[in-house]
Amino acid sequence: MSIKLEHVNYIYSPGTAYEIHALKDICLELKDGEFVGLIGHTGSGKSTLVQHLNGLVKATEGRIYFHGEDIYGADYDMRRLRSKVGLVFQYPEHQLFEVDVLSDVCFGPKNQGLSAEEAQERAKAALAMVGLGEEFYYQSPFELSGGQKRRAAIAGVLAMEPEILVLDEPTAGLDPKGRDEILNQIQKLHQEKGISIVLVSHSMEDVARYVQRIIVMNQGEVLFDDVPREVFCHYKELEQVGLAAPQVTYILHALREKGFFVDENATTIEEARDTILDALRSGRQA
Template sequence: MGKEMVQAHSLVYEYKKYDEEGRETDAARAVDQVSLQIQKGEFVAILGHNGSGKSTLAKHMNAILTPTGGTMWVDGKDTRKEEHLWEIRQRAGMVFQNPDNQIIGTIVEEDVGFGPENMGVPTREIWERVEESLKAVNMLKYRHHSPNKLSGGQKQRVAIAGVVAMHPQCIVLDEPTAMLDPNGRKEVIRAVRALNQVEEITVILITHYMEEVIYADKVIVMDQGRVVMEGTPREIFSQVELLKSYRLDVPQATLVAYELKKAGMDLPDGILTREELVEALCRTAAQSSERQIINAAVKDTDSRSFCQKDEQAPAAHKLPGAIKLDHVNYVYGSGTAYEIHALKDINLELGGGEFVGLIGHTGSGKSTLVQHLNGLVKATDGHIYFHGEDIYGAGYDMRRLRSRVGLVFQYPEHQLFEVDVLSDVCFGPKNQGLSKEEAQKRAKAALEMVGLGEEFYYQSPFELSGGQKRRAAIAGVLAMEPEILVLDEPTAGLDPKGRDEILDQISKLHREKKITIVLVSHSMEDVAKYVERIIVMNQGEVLFDDVPREVFRHYKELEQIGLAAPQVTYIMHALKEKGFPVDEDATTVWEAQRTVLEALAGLKS
């Protein structure tokens, strides 16, 4: 491929801390002696837990940050030299997690043309670049649309087109799909791969979604500011336990293969895709020598104690609900040119100690729906009842409702504001009129529930890691002892281990405290693993409402509305097509492992 696009040599970056007088008090090393080379035209993925230093490293690649020590070269230019800054930023474009922070134009084509115009590109060439960039990300037909009217995935592709229009040789994408639904994620990754393969642009992708890494040429894993692993996706994902020790994960196909291999099956390391897994299992099925191993593995899987959710409660959602929505409609901007019918005739009952998953494409009405549950938003028409009382009735105590139906927003750390963690968690109970002692007792119990011990009580909430902030914010709602806990995308932007820790804590609360949980999520895998009932929203309406196996059976309809099934479900359908007698409605890794072993034992008996 030739010359290096990005080269770091013993790179160090320290964040300085200052006191109120402006004196330096401390320095935290975010990047520690990193040396790496990225060739022109390569597609490189950078993985690492929250706080591993990957975003700090990325910001050196277009000189947003400059080294504290060591050197960073971009296309042969030293980022510390001010005279190179303009050239470096033209050569390496940056796309961030939230497209709304990057889109400034009122019309898509104006937004895409903003960068080239700033660079002094002649007008005729600007329009040529706008057209070719929108074509490259498959957004040309939206050139005259307002960005505000686009979905999350479309906005992110416009943000990428805006960078492409500046004709960079390299694009650095910092978690560009963290806020998107499954379809939006697919669209963005497809656009990024096309830029790499067709336009030969160097791509550096930072992500927590392991499936997005499969097609990279090289994977770099960071931990505590250092590069700890480097290799092809197959080399990296062959080391499941090591990755888990770095708070990371592997694609679901890789994990299913790993669990089957642990159960004694002869499968190759580093299976990456469902096609590879299906092919490997077909080869295994053709070998008859494995029958005893498989029968033993089936028994072993049987006897292992898994915390499986009970989906057999055939009509868990037929239990009397604490909250009842009766013909609820909600219209934004009623009577204006921007009128949007966000909820259409919603009839639902929620409660009775359930664990409910709420899924839908970006803009499907999920967040609007959950904001109705504790009266933050008032229905345009229809009624909402809490334990039989109409919450819109005269004199209804909304404050009491909000302490019984707790809502944790998408980025709950934005809800933190007090001087220390304990004070922050005490805020809700104090507002309920409890004494200082009682509020502290509740706060300490809530912090224990989310796994934050005494050592966190007097820390500033702003000095916590992403996952710890999330847990502190959830504790703040739990301290009010709600009957129903609503979580809107509580794991967005967290590393895999942080995601699992939060969801495991929530699951434990549900089991032990019998709290009703409503989980809004874009991750089909998380929903399949934890919830007992799924409500699917589409364009303001309830499309499905059933147990996960039944909902994901409709995976083709889900795909049509921007969703998907868990990866496992696709693997099972592919195996079924090859004649394997598997349970094609399996939705979790554990279910997949069990049904594959049973199927192979059956084939060999």
């Protein structure tokens, strides 16, 4: 169920000197309640791909099904699709425009046809989800800090209560603290509300800790699609396409080569710490 892509191709400006084949025969299925990481180098087509998920960009070829319905069908309601699949663009703070934070977050729900009161309620709930309290409601969105602006913008999409939340590089340009805050909040949303999440990123480090499944894209094609530890096994291929596995993968592989009995498939710093400690405690080399 959920979203299914069948042989999706997308070509920018076909037939001119600027033609680019951005997506090549993509077949994917995103299931309900999944937390997926979509990873690729700049220009790998990941941003183009996510814009297909809510129908902003129409595939040159191929079909997309949302809950089994063809979204390119003649009488398919795109606006309903867009309120089910929430898309947070790169640098979403650049889309803020209202006089205060609360009315900006209300923009989405109002477009869904909700009354002003309902929209405000949704907006307040969404702002709470991203950790912006009452003191922010009537501030100008342009006076917030970078991280706060971004959270306000994410709340603007959350207020539409999507079933699937797609975030395109939500941590770009944030400091490590802002990054961790945002990613932790996204994880909380996934765990508490059961929203499916697609997290687009070019950093394995960011994604490894949170996602259940990683899709690696390269030059418009899906290179790997698996659980993180399986994907990171291919760290040499990842390097060839301009990506890298998390640093722990490298350390563990190096330790293994030196003869320490560590589990090189650990993906997070905590797992790595445990396996290294175990190896040291048992004291014996493999």
